[in-house]
Amino acid sequence: MKRVVILGAGTGGAMVANRLARHLSTELTNTGIEIALVSDTESHIYQPGLLYVALGLADPDSVFREHKKLLVPGVRLVQDPAVKIDMNQRSILLNSGKMMEFDYLVLATGSHPDLDAIPGFREGAHSFYTFNEAMKTRKDLAEFDKGKLLMIIGVPHKCPVAPVEFMFMFDDLLRKKNRRSDYELMYTYPIGRLHSLQPCSDWAEGAFEKQGIIGETFFNPETIDPKKKIVYTLEGEEVDYDFLVAIPPHRGAPVIRASGLGDPEGWLPTDRATLELQGYRGVYVVGDATNLPISKAGSTAHYESEVVVRNIIRELHGEKPIALYDGKVFCFIEGGLDRAMHIQFDYNNPPKPADPTQMVHWFKMAFNRMYWLSVRGMV
Numbered sequence: 001m002k003r004v005v006i007l008g009a010g011t012g013g014a015m016v017a018n019r020l021a022r023h024l025s026t027e028l029t030n031t032g033i034e035i036a037l038v039s040d041t042e043s044h045i046y047q048p049g050l051l052y053v054a055l056g057l058a059d060p061d062s063v064f065r066e067h068k069k070l071l072v073p074g075v076r077l078v079q080d081p082a083v084k085i086d087m088n089q090r091s092i093l094l095n096s097g098k099m100m101e102f103d104y105l106v107l108a109t110g111s112h113p114d115l116d117a118i119p120g121f122r123e124g125a126h127s128f129y130t131f132n133e134a135m136k137t138r139k140d141l142a143e144f145d146k147g148k149l150l151m152i153i154g155v156p157h158k159c160p161v162a163p164v165e166f167m168f169m170f171d172d173l174l175r176k177k178n179r180r181s182d183y184e185l186m187y188t189y190p191i192g193r194l195h196s197l198q199p200c201s202d203w204a205e206g207a208f209e210k211q212g213i214i215g216e217t218f219f220n221p222e223t224i225d226p227k228k229k230i231v232y233t234l235e236g237e238e239v240d241y242d243f244l245v246a247i248p249p250h251r252g253a254p255v256i257r258a259s260g261l262g263d264p265e266g267w268l269p270t271d272r273a274t275l276e277l278q279g280y281r282g283v284y285v286v287g288d289a290t291n292l293p294i295s296k297a298g299s300t301a302h303y304e305s306e307v308v309v310r311n312i313i314r315e316l317h318g319e320k321p322i323a324l325y326d327g328k329v330f331c332f333i334e335g336g337l338d339r340a341m342h343i344q345f346d347y348n349n350p351p352k353p354a355d356p357t358q359m360v361h362w363f364k365m366a367f368n369r370m371y372w373l374s375v376r377g378m379v
């Protein structure tokens with residue numbers, strides 16, 4: 001019997017598990033290959049939906065589906081968080097005390113915002129990168145009736161475009177209510193441009209100017225004083241706010257660090273082409289958990305899952321893993337409430353943002369529903 005264990009049932013993990021089960025369907029019953037998906041939650045969350053939830057544009061329940069309803073036959077769901085991975089024994093210690101051995105392992109443990117990275121964040125800031133934060137923002141933003149909304153960002157963070165989208169969508173919401181003049185909107189970014197990718201930054205700069213959104217670069221938040229409502233930066237600035245939206249810097253999953261894997265921030269050293277964990281045969285990484293210099297995005301996890309699935313199937317058949325990932329990423333970017341654009345890029349080709357259109361916005365709306373088919377490995 002050969003066992004493939006996939007750790008983490010988010011975007012990347014669920015896609016790998018379902019795609020493997022689809023490709024291996026007859027072999028699973030005839031040759032005793034087992035696919036086990038280890039999860040620390042009961043439900044899958046569609047994280048891009050949190051942007052809409054925070055702005056009051058989507059029903060909070062719409063972003064959840066139970067894992068068991070998303071998995072195709074042949075995937076065994078193990079709802080028992082992993083506590084430690086032992087690469088020498090090729091086994092995982094689960095929270096229940098059970099040990100789970102693996103022949104092949106896929107690490108898909110994602111990334112999370114470190115809510116304690118910026119002192120004062122918990123008392124003074126709002127966010128939309130976790131469900132609870134998105135719900136708090138949804139409630140408080142509805143009551144925020146005039147003043148200055150300030151966005152601060154720490155790097156790295158997943159979905160590099162979501163903070164920009166938030167600004168454009170909030171701006172448009174205010175315009176639709178004819179209330180834009182009661183608000184000041186200010187967006188900041190830690191490096192010398194408004195977005196990690198230069199072409200996106202160039203586009204955002206022009207579009208911010210057009211919408212009257214202030215953009216400031218080299219803005220590294222150090223602390224937040226929630227009583228005075230001031231953000232202090234490493235650059236020595238003090239900026240006041242009435243409503244603070246913060247995207248704290250992200251980290252890899254605690255189990256990665258607890259297992260002595262990855263760098264101090266919990267990112268796993270990953271071969272940029274084969275997606276193998278460096279130094280280990282038969283162990284792969286997908287999604288946000290890698291240390292690759294590309295956007296941490298669901299589409300990244302999607303394209304990577306196709307490569308990992310091909311390589312694991314080759315290995316199960318006694319062949320060398322030769323499928324290669326080219327760094328492909330695809331992102332929709334909402335430029336308001338009824339217009340969007342899409343960008344595509346890879347290791348060698350930068351994105352080329354175009355003007356947002358209504359049609360692309362409707363594609364994005366359709367994708368928000370199609371995501372659930374994509375997780376099942378159907379598109």
Ligand SMILES: Cc1cc2nc3c(=O)[nH]c(=O)nc-3n(C[C@H](O)[C@H](O)[C@H](O)COP(=O)(O)OP(=O)(O)OC[C@H]3O[C@@H](n4cnc5c(N)ncnc54)[C@H](O)[C@@H]3O)c2cc1C
Pocket residue numbers: 007008009010011012013038039040041046047048049050051080081082083108109110111128129130158159162253254255286287288289296297298299300301330331332
């Ligand atoms: C507000 C927002 C908007 C976004 N918008 C977009 C977008 O428009 N387009 C896009 O492509 N991407 C977007 N993303 C990013 C996208 O959601 C992530 O990049 C994607 O989910 C990464 O997939 P993953 O499988 O690596 O991690 P995740 O989907 O986060 O899954 C990781 C899983 O591992 C589990 N896990 C962790 N530790 C353990 C453990 N010890 N035991 C068991 N399970 C464990 C976690 O609970 C989680 O279920 C957005 C994200 C946010 C927050």
